[in-house]
Amino acid sequence: MTYPTLCSVCNGMESVSASCPSCQGSALDQGKLSDYYGPYSPYRSMDDLKLTNGYADMEQQQCVHYGYCPQCDTAFPFAVQEQALGDGLS
Structure with a gap:
């Protein structure tokens, strides 16, 4: 059985730390x-965005975030x- 997934960072359940590449x-x-793709992208279906964004996030059940490093002014996914x-979050 395949359960629906969610991003615990987007839903405020966890925080994330990223290192600048x-x-x-x-x-x-x-x-x-995906919120940065265009003015209506935050309102599009996540599955639709995942099918068209060029990342393997749909297959790997990942949420791609936008990172920014203030030390060197680098932006990266x-x-x-x-x-x-179904893993105890319901």
């Missing part, structure tokens, strides 16, 4: 990368593993 400094999570709702 350029300087290895502490980077800031700026939310879902990083993946957060989603959790199945």
Whole structure:
């Protein structure tokens, strides 16, 4: 049985820390990368966005976030593993 998944970071259940790929400094999570695609992207279906964003996030059950490093002014995508709702989160 396949359970629906959710991003515990987007839903405020966990915080995330990311390292900058350029300087290895502490980077800031700026939310879902898909929210930056266009003015209506935050309102589109997540599954629809995952099918068209060019990442393997749908198959790997990941939520791609937008990271920003204030030390070196670098922006980059990083993946957060989603959790199945049937894994004790329901």
